[in-house]
Amino acid sequence: MKAVQINNYGGTEVIEINENAPRPTLGKDQILVEVYAASINPVDFGVIAGRMKDMIPLKFPITIGGNFSGVLVEAGKDTTGFKVGDEVYGQALVTNGGSGSMAELAASNIGNSALKPKKTNHEEAASLPLVGVSAIQALEQHIKLQKDQKILIHGGAGGIGSLAIQLAKHIGAYVATTVGSDSVEFANNLGADKIIDYTKETFEGELSDYDAVFNTARGDSADKSFEVLKKGGVLVSMTGAPNSDLAKKYEVQAIGQMTNTNTENLNRLTELVDGDILKPQIDKIFPLSQAKEGFEYQENQSPKGKIVIKIK
Numbered sequence: 001m002k003a004v005q006i007n008n009y010g011g012t013e014v015i016e017i018n019e020n021a022p023r024p025t026l027g028k029d030q031i032l033v034e035v036y037a038a039s040i041n042p043v044d045f046g047v048i049a050g051r052m053k054d055m056i057p058l059k060f061p062i063t064i065g066g067n068f069s070g071v072l073v074e075a076g077k078d079t080t081g082f083k084v085g086d087e088v089y090g091q092a093l094v095t096n097g098g099s100g101s102m103a104e105l106a107a108s109n110i111g112n113s114a115l116k117p118k119k120t121n122h123e124e125a126a127s128l129p130l131v132g133v134s135a136i137q138a139l140e141q142h143i144k145l146q147k148d149q150k151i152l153i154h155g156g157a158g159g160i161g162s163l164a165i166q167l168a169k170h171i172g173a174y175v176a177t178t179v180g181s182d183s184v185e186f187a188n189n190l191g192a193d194k195i196i197d198y199t200k201e202t203f204e205g206e207l208s209d210y211d212a213v214f215n216t217a218r219g220d221s222a223d224k225s226f227e228v229l230k231k232g233g234v235l236v237s238m239t240g241a242p243n244s245d246l247a248k249k250y251e252v253q254a255i256g257q258m259t260n261t262n263t264e265n266l267n268r269l270t271e272l273v274d275g276d277i278l279k280p281q282i283d284k285i286f287p288l289s290q291a292k293e294g295f296e297y298q299e300n301q302s303p304k305g306k307i308v309i310k311i312k
């Protein structure tokens with residue numbers, strides 16, 4: 001089978017297409033999926049660079065990619081709830097026990113898989129798992145965002161941010177977001193109430209008394225966000241543990257989120273997408289043969305939403 005693989009750690013230059021990769025071995029609590037589409041996430045660059053190699057040793061060649069959408073072709077002997085022919089989506093990242101999603105076949109843990117939304121095609125569904133579950137976990141589970149509350153979402157044009165804006169607006173919150181210059185119109189179309197171009201303005205001077213901040217940007221956005229929160233507010237950051245001294249000083253709750261793409265969270269994502277509440281945001285689709293170009297595009301072009309790799 002064809003697979004997008006690496007044989008060395010490095011940058012996008014190590015990405016190769018293997019036309020004769022072996023079929024993945026299926027664990028007893030896994031499903032084998034004929035992958036129709038996969039999507040690129042920042043964590044995939046971490047796998048390619050070997051950032052987790054000391055914690056999770058892997059053998060080359062490594063099939064890259066985590067998020068997938070496809071059709072179940074075989075179910076492991078300890079799996080329940082799925083049958084051959086089901087359209088499924090989820091997370092098959094190698095560091096998570098999967099076989100890697102950017103291949104014609106992928107083994108995914110049953111616990112990281114769910115029935116895909118019916119209203120999407122496979123490319124749209126593949127764009128969703130990690131980013132959609134990240135938005136749900138932050139807004140519904142950690143922040144418990146309510147109607148008429150004010151939330152600042154950093155990185156509103158990114159994979160997570162573009163879904164978080166939609167979910168926050170559905171809840172009925174007032175949404176401010178930070179984006180780059182090219183993405184102002186995109187954030188406006190997603191329904192954001194106040195858009196701050198982070199290349200030209202500083203958000204911390206503009207905003208105050210916010211109930212919540214959801215940070216999906218790297219750098220100092222998390223630290224500076226304490227200034228815009230009201231006492232008792234909540235900061236959830238995707239990019240590491242927030243500063244606990246600042247949390248104490250500003251009397252707010254600060255959470256470093258680890259996203260869990262489990263079946264329950266994926267089912268909630270399916271429900272929100274099939275309920276027309278979340279619309280997948282795809283910037284560009286690349287064929288499997290051009291997966292490397294897809295990663296280069298993700299790295300260099302500030303995509304609005306997601307980059308998808310079409311496999312079938």
Ligand SMILES: NC(=O)c1ccc[n+]([C@@H]2O[C@H](COP(=O)([O-])OP(=O)(O)OC[C@H]3O[C@@H](n4cnc5c(N)ncnc54)[C@H](OP(=O)(O)O)[C@@H]3O)[C@@H](O)[C@H]2O)c1
Nearest residue numbers: 042155157158159160178180198216217238257258259302
């Ligand atoms: N902890 C976890 O479990 C977990 C899970 C998923 C993701 N993550 C992390 O969460 C982050 C976001 O993920 P993602 O998939 O949404 O990434 P993404 O699609 O690359 O989006 C990140 C967005 O942030 C924007 N940005 C960069 N610098 C900014 C700044 N200073 N202020 C405001 N926005 C800024 C980028 O815009 P430009 O392109 O214009 O710069 C981009 O639109 C990544 O760092 C990822 O590794 C963590």
